[in-house]
Amino acid sequence: MSMLAGSVPDPDDPLACCTPLAREPISDEQAGQLAPLLKAIADPVRLRLLSLVLSHEGAEACVCDLLPAFDLSQPTISHHLKVLHDAGLLDREKRGVWVYYQARPAAMAALGSLFDAAGVPA
Secondary structure, eight states: OOOTTTOOOOOOOOOTTOOOOOOOOOOHHHHHHHHHHHHHHHHHHHHHHOOOOOOHHHGGGEEEHHHHOOSOOOHHHHHHHHHHHHSSEEEEEEEEEEEEEEEEEEHHHHHHHHHHOOOOOO
C-alpha cells in the first residue's frame, strides 16, 4: 500500500509493501505477500465474518456474537477468524473465556486503496 512519507513499513503487515495496483505493477514478491490476504477474504464465510465484525456494534465481535449468522460450529467459525487474524485483517483480544475480534483500521484502509483506480483513464 502507499505509505505515508517518512513512515516505516510494518514487517508484519502484508499490505505495507504495496502501492495501489493502478499506480505501478507490483513485483513477484509483493504479489506473493498479497495473495494469502486476498485468498483469506475470497472465502464467502470469511468475507461475511469480516463484514459482520466491521458492522457489529463497536466494530468488534466475539464468536458468540457471530455464531447465529451461520449454520457452522463454533470451532469452524473460530478457524475462519484465525485465518483472517493471521492474514493481518483482524486483531483479537481475549476477555475471560471469549476472544473479541476487531478489524484492523490500517488494513481496511490499505485493502481499500489497493484497488484505487484514481488517475486511470476511463
